[in-house]
Amino acid sequence: MLSEKKCFFCGGDVSPSHGIAYIRNDGIIQHFCSSKCRKNTLKLKRDPRKYKWTKKYETPKSKR
Numbered sequence: 372m373l374s375e376k377k378c379f380f381c382g383g384d385v386s387p388s389h390g391i392a393y394i395r396n397d398g399i400i401q402h403f404c405s406s407k408c409r410k411n412t413l414k415l416k417r418d419p420r421k422y423k424w425t426k427k428y429e430t431p432k433s434k435r
Contacts, residue, residue, distance in 0.1 A: 380408035380419050382426035 373387035379401040391403040393413065403409040411417045419427040 376402040378402060378404040378408050380412045380425065380427075382419070 375387065376385040376390070377383070378385055378390070379393075380403060383404050385402050385404045389404075391406070391409050393401045393403065393409065395401065401412070403412070411419075411422075419425040420429045422428060
C-alpha cells in the first residue's frame with residue numbers, strides 16, 4: 372500500500388510517484404511537492420512559518 376507523504380516545507384500532500392525526494396548525507400529523507408518548496412528550503416533556507424501560502428504558517432500574535 373502506497374501512502375501519501377507530507378511536503379517538508381509547506382506541509383501539503385505529496386501523492387505517490389509525484390514530487391521530489393531529497394536524501395541528506397545523514398540519511399534523513401525530505402519530500403517536496405514542487406521545485407518551489409525545494410528551492411525555498413535548500414537554496415534560500417527560508418522558514419515555512421513565515422509564509423502565508425504554507426500550511427505551517429503561524430498567525431502573528433497581536434502586539435500590545
